[in-house]
Amino acid sequence: MTCTCRITSYYNSQGNIRDFFKIRMSILDVLVGVGMTTSWPKVDYAGPPRALPVLLDGCVIGSLSSGEADKVVAHLRRLKVSAASVIPDDLEVGYVPLSLGGTYPGLYLFTSPSRFIRPVRNISIPSSDGKDIEHIGPFEQVFMEIKCPDGGNGGRSTTFPATHEELMPTAMLSVVANLTPWSDHNQSPRNMYQCQMAKQTMAFSLQALHSRADQKLYHLQTPQTPIVRTKTYTKYGLDDYPSGTNAIVAVLAYTGYDMEDAMILNKSAVERGMCRGQIYQTETIDLCEGKSNQGQRIFKREHSDKAISSFVDSDGLPYVGQVIHGNEPYCSTINQVTNSKRVYNHKGSEMAIVDYVAVDTKNKQHLQKKRVNIRFRHPRNPIIGDKFSSRHGQKGVCSQLWPDIDMPFSGVTGMRPDLIINPHAFPSRMTIAMLLESVAAKGGSLHGKFVDATPFSDAVKGANGKTETESESLVDELGSMLRARGFNYHGVERLRHMVSDKYQVRATGQVDQITRQPIKGRKRGGGIRFGEMERDSMLAHGAAYLLHDRLHTCSDYHIADVCSLCGSILTTAIIQPQKRVVREIGGLPPARAPKKWEWRSLWKKLFWIRFFHRVEAVGFLGGI
Amino acid sequence: MEGISYQRFPKVKIRELKDDYAKFELRDTDASMANALRRVMISEVPTIAIDLVEIEVNSSVLNDEFIAHRLGLIPLTSERAMSMRFSRDCDACDGDGQCEFCSVEFHLRAKCISDQTLDVTSKDLYSSDHTVVPVDFTDNAGYDSTEPRGIIIVKLRRGQELRLRAIARKGIGKDHAKWSPAATVTFMYEPEIHINEDLMESLTLEEKLSFVESSPTKVFDIDPNTQQVVVVDPEAYTYDDEVLKKAEAMGKPGLVEIYAKEDSFIFTVESTGAIKASQLVLNAIEILKQKLDAVRLSEDTVEADDQFGELGAHMRGG
Numbered sequence: 001m002t003c004t005c006r007i008t009s010y011y012n013s014q015g016n017i018r019d020f021f022k023i024r025m026s027i028l029d030v031l032v033g034v035g036m037t038t039s040w041p042k043v044d045y046a047g048p049p050r051a052l053p054v055l056l057d058g059c060v061i062g063s064l065s066s067g068e069a070d071k072v073v074a075h076l077r078r079l080k081v082s083a084a085s086v087i088p089d090d091l092e093v094g095y096v097p098l099s100l101g102g103t104y105p106g107l108y109l110f111t112s113p114s115r116f117i118r119p120v121r122n123i124s125i126p127s128s129d130g131k132d133i134e135h136i137g138p139f140e141q142v143f144m145e146i147k148c149p150d151g152g153n154g155g156r157s158t159t160f161p162a163t164h165e166e167l168m169p170t171a172m173l174s175v176v177a178n179l180t181p182w183s184d185h186n187q188s189p190r191n192m193y194q195c196q197m198a199k200q201t202m203a204f205s206l207q208a209l210h211s212r213a214d215q216k217l218y219h220l221q222t223p224q225t226p227i228v229r230t231k232t233y234t235k236y237g238l239d240d241y242p243s244g245t246n247a248i249v250a251v252l253a254y255t256g257y258d259m260e261d262a263m264i265l266n267k268s269a270v271e272r273g274m275c276r277g278q279i280y281q282t283e284t285i286d287l288c289e290g291k292s293n294q295g296q297r298i299f300k301r302e303h304s305d306k307a308i309s310s311f312v313d314s315d316g317l318p319y320v321g322q323v324i325h326g327n328e329p330y331c332s333t334i335n336q337v338t339n340s341k342r343v344y345n346h347k348g349s350e351m352a353i354v355d356y357v358a359v360d361t362k363n364k365q366h367l368q369k370k371r372v373n374i375r376f377r378h379p380r381n382p383i384i385g386d387k388f389s390s391r392h393g394q395k396g397v398c399s400q401l402w403p404d405i406d407m408p409f410s411g412v413t414g415m416r417p418d419l420i421i422n423p424h425a426f427p428s429r430m431t432i433a434m435l436l437e438s439v440a441a442k443g444g445s446l447h448g449k450f451v452d453a454t455p456f457s458d459a460v461k462g463a464n465g466k467t468e469t470e471s472e473s474l475v476d477e478l479g480s481m482l483r484a485r486g487f488n489y490h491g492v493e494r495l496r497h498m499v500s501d502k503y504q505v506r507a508t509g510q511v512d513q514i515t516r517q518p519i520k521g522r523k524r525g526g527g528i529r530f531g532e533m534e535r536d537s538m539l540a541h542g543a544a545y546l547l548h549d550r551l552h553t554c555s556d557y558h559i560a561d562v563c564s565l566c567g568s569i570l571t572t573a574i575i576q577p578q579k580r581v582v583r584e585i586g587g588l589p590p591a592r593a594p595k596k597w598e599w600r601s602l603w604k605k606l607f608w609i610r611f612f613h614r615v616e617a618v619g620f621l622g623g624i
Numbered sequence: 625m626e627g628i629s630y631q632r633f634p635k636v637k638i639r640e641l642k643d644d645y646a647k648f649e650l651r652d653t654d655a656s657m658a659n660a661l662r663r664v665m666i667s668e669v670p671t672i673a674i675d676l677v678e679i680e681v682n683s684s685v686l687n688d689e690f691i692a693h694r695l696g697l698i699p700l701t702s703e704r705a706m707s708m709r710f711s712r713d714c715d716a717c718d719g720d721g722q723c724e725f726c727s728v729e730f731h732l733r734a735k736c737i738s739d740q741t742l743d744v745t746s747k748d749l750y751s752s753d754h755t756v757v758p759v760d761f762t763d764n765a766g767y768d769s770t771e772p773r774g775i776i777i778v779k780l781r782r783g784q785e786l787r788l789r790a791i792a793r794k795g796i797g798k799d800h801a802k803w804s805p806a807a808t809v810t811f812m813y814e815p816e817i818h819i820n821e822d823l824m825e826s827l828t829l830e831e832k833l834s835f836v837e838s839s840p841t842k843v844f845d846i847d848p849n850t851q852q853v854v855v856v857d858p859e860a861y862t863y864d865d866e867v868l869k870k871a872e873a874m875g876k877p878g879l880v881e882i883y884a885k886e887d888s889f890i891f892t893v894e895s896t897g898a899i900k901a902s903q904l905v906l907n908a909i910e911i912l913k914q915k916l917d918a919v920r921l922s923e924d925t926v927e928a929d930d931q932f933g934e935l936g937a938h939m940r941g942g
Contacts, residue, residue, distance in 0.1 A: 210685070221690055268801035273693060321679065321688055355687065379689055404801065405663040412862045414810030414892060 002175075003236075004167065005118040006135075008090045018088075023111050024056055026086040030079065031062065034072050038062040049098050053106040064107060066098055073107070074163075078125055081134050090117050092137035110137065120146055121165040134164065148172065150456055169456035170232065178232035180391055181440075181453030182433035190431050193393030201389075202277050202380075203243035213282045213358065213373040220244075221276040226391075227444040228437045231454045244391075245274060246445075249438065250408060250417035253424070255400070263388060263396040264420040268404035270382050274418055279378040280355060285331060285344065286371045297342075299372065300334040308332060308343060317372060318354045324376070325351050331374065352376040388419075392431040396421060507554060516556045527554075570607055644807075644894060646901035649814070651888040658811050658889045664915075665809045665908040667797035670710075671702035671898040672728060672756050674802075676791040683785050684744075684778045694777050695790055696802045698746045699759040700728075702898040706907055708794045722791065728756040730790040736780035744786055745774030756792060759897035805904050808894040813884035815861045817843070823879050824853050831874060838870035859890060 012018050032038060036054055039045060039062045047053070051063040064072060073095045079085040080093065092115060094108035117135040125132050136144065147154045147162035150169045156162055170178055176198045177183065183191045202218040209219065223242035226233070233239075247269075257264050266274075287297045299316030301308065308329045313319055318330040326349035334341045346352060353376065360371035382388075382398060389395035407416040426435070437453065444451040509525050511518055519526040530550050538547040560569045634653035640646065650658055677692040684691070709716075709726040717723035729752040736742035746758035758774060778786060797804030827835065829846075832853050836844045841860040844853055844867070861882065871879035895901040 268797070268804065271801035272697060276693075278687070278689075321682070353688070377687060403667065403798070404804070405667045405798075409810055411810055411812030414808035414894070 008113045008115045010113045035068050036062040036064050048105050056109045057112055090135050092140050094140040123165045124163045181228045182436050184455035185433040187430040190393035197389050201243040217280040219278050222273045227441040228451045228453045247418040250420045251423050252420050253422055254420050257400040258420050258422040261396040262399035264400045264402045265398050266418045267401040269418040275382045277380050282373050282375045284373050288370050296335050296337045297333045301332045317357050320354050322354045352378050392434040643900050644897055646893040648891050662809045664912050666806045668911050669805050669907045670705040670794050670796050671803050671805045672700045672705050672792050672794055674790045675793040678789045681785050681787040686778050698775050699896040699898040700756050704755050705794050711793045728753045728792040733787050735785040736782050742780040744777045747774035805898045807896050811889040811891045814888045815858050816883045816885050817855045817858045818881045823876055839867045
């Protein structure tokens with residue numbers, strides 16, 4: 001709807017400045033002509049409910065008897081629409097009728113520029129030569145009766161009919177909602193889910209990729225235009241920014257790998273390029289940042305530095321097209337004063353390719369390069385765990401890449417599906433439009449035509465009172481297109497949620513400085529919390545060793561010495577661990593009891609507040 | 625047990641044979657054989673495809689992997705593939721895949737110097753071996769043959785350049801779809817359609833007509849002379865059951881009976897152009913034989929003779 005809106009302007013359609021004084025005077029003339037009493041200073045006039053005040057651009061210009069108001073408003077609107085009259089077509093006729101406890105009644109007229117207006121059809125005017133489009137503003141529209149052109153009356157009674165009509169029934173839908181084919185056939189929550197998901201698609205989001213330095217950019221390598229599309233899709237030219245591919249979809253409970261919203265992708269189709277994509281990620285290195293060594297550092301690699309010479313060129317920057325694996329260097333700087341070097345390593349374990357290196361020349365006073373943008377490209381081909389969706393709020397996760405030869409095939413045409421989804425995705429979700437889309441897309445692909453799937457299009461009456469499409473229903477239209485059976489086509493979108501960005505696995509790894517327990521956060525190589533509920537579950541299973549492994553061995557395992565005199569493990573001195581032989585001579589046992597670090601730090605804290613714990617180490621001291 | 629033999633002698637009858645298309649009947653065997661043949665044709669018949677790309681200059685709009693992927697998917701004429709070595713078990717080059725026994729080198733050099741967009745196609749790939757070249761589709765009718773048209777790799781605008789070296793190797797479709805020589809391989813059971821003539825005669829002409837038209841494909845027709853329903857093309861039947869449902873709806877169940885002949889198959893083979901469709905079938909049979917030999921001659925099979933029973937003897941007998 002927004003695209004039909006416009007802002008009222010100082011200029012008319014010829015580009016000349018409008019004379020607002022003249023416009024106001026002519027409106028005043030018209031109002032006086034239809035029976036408005038003009039107001040004069042110091043003259044009292046009747047207020048509501050007998051008469052209604054008339055305001056023009058915020059100034060009281062007169063009053064109107066309540067009985068006349070409806071007629072005056074209708075007359076004003078008629079003049080507004082007709083081209084011949086002096087009333088401008090962007091006049092806002094805010095008529096607040098008399099009501100009990102409602103807004104203060106009156107006729108509020110606005111002619112000023114910079115107001116938001118949108119077109120609707122005035123159906124109270126007999127439509128001749130298409131002059132029935134009226135521009136209305138946000139103030140007046142809440143007091144108007146505007147119906148949706150879906151053929152119904154919107155629940156209005158005949159005594160109180162609609163005076164205006166929206167231009168399109170899809171005017172109520174947003175841009176994303178307008179892209180769902182036949183959304184009028186879907187259960188409404190599914191359309192809502194789809195609106196959420198359409199924004200997560202890994203799409204072809206821009207054309208000027210070569211000169212962009214976005215922080216993170218998802219890009220689909222092999223997009224396609226959907227066979228089934230809405231009018232909005234064409235109108236907004238979304239073919240320049242496609243967001244998915246057409247896929248041959250089998251709705252089949254095939255191997256069990258498509259249970260619970262999982263889906264099977266055809267391995268060969270993926271190898272041929274289906275749903276391939278990449279992530280572009282830009283790292284910015286600014287040598288002017290930081291206080292101390294400003295202006296001292298430059299991008300450079302020492303010629304003697306052979307360790308990084310295969311990754312970094314002598315100017316300290318990476319080679320374009322270079323493949324960089326995890327923790328490999330990609331950039332090097334040298335401090336000219338201290339001659340110390342710094343090497344930037346690629347974070348994470350994922351492979352990346354240097355796509356583009358740009359030197360920022362924003363700072364004119366530094367002739368040397370000080371700020372550099374390095375764009376990396378991460379190839380992301382579909383793998384198990386990646387998320388895909390149809391255009392009807394039906395998302396799923398790839399559970400297998402299934403070889404072509406193991407896929408079911410059509411005996412007549414030899415077609416194999418690109419994708420298998422489970423039939424259980426349909427009954428409870430009631431995405432009928434998805435079924436319609438598959439039937440229509442198949443017909444469209446067999447005939448080499450695009451199929452229009454604008455919602456509510458069968459309700460829009462054409463000029464001759466007939467529906468736009470010749471046939472009575474969708475089935476009539478598509479039925480003749482289908483000559484053979486088999487697999488169905490769907491618009492499939494690849495969503496940007498990928499396992500490579502999400503997986504979080506560790507046995508042991510980094511630990512917290514103070515508690516010596518595993519840290520949080522995927523980025524830092526942390527673990528997923530094994531909390532109380534998980535502990536309860538392990539206990540219930542009797543998996544004691546697993547529990548011990550998780551909560552002790554992989555967590556804050558620690559060995560400490562206990563003082564034989566005071567029984568404390570706290571000491572100011574650093575005790576060198578004794579050699580095994582020395583311990584044996586001293587009669588000490590070779591194995592040392594591990595203590596939880598958490599316990600040790602608790603001890604420390606208690607010690608500060610004058611508590612003292614001791615370990616009764618009698619057993620240890622006695623020896624064997 | 626020795627005496628009984630389940631050996632069958634399958635027959636092949638070729639219906640239609642073009643360079644990239646073959647249609648044939650396979651009779652007197654079962655679905656396991658037919659499916660084995662189909663699977664081998666798609667995923668185990670070797671071809672040659674570009675497997676390694678060294679990019680020297682790429683200032684085109686497509687990134688390096690994209691171009692490498694596109695190069696890999698270009699079908700190359702692969703008559704040599706059966707006699708070539710897999711680079712992983714090539715003795716001559718120690719598996720680095722750079723020798724003449726297991727690889728073919730390609731060069732591509734293209735630079736756009738005019739204002740017109742330059743299409744870099746498979747025609748611009750120069751092969752070190754004249755028997756392994758990108759498949760030429762121009763002589764197949766349909767295109768304007770005066771203009772040489774290959775498969776477009778990338779389009780270049782003024783000043784953009786693409787220079788690369790590519791190594792093509794032998795491989796099979798199981799490893800990567802680019803090595804699959806088959807665009808489509810499919811088979812269907814041959815349908816056997818019987819019309820119950822007596823019951824059919826009880827229909828009026830309109831009913832016959834609506835019956836004929838109920839089939840989405842043209843299987844039946846009405847003889848213009850005798851006004852009898854005749855089967856014109858049983859193989860057009862797609863096992864869609866539409867005519868059976870129609871007969872049921874007309875209150876005449878058993879009007880037609882349709883069986884699938886379970887020992888006879890109609891194969892359709894379409895090749896990518898890497899090898900001829902006929903050669904694809906022959907190679908597939910050759911590879912199937914090699915695979916069966918591997919089972920038959922392996923130590924395990926002889927040892928497990930008891931387990932295999934009659935099958936073991938059968939396998940050893942050939």
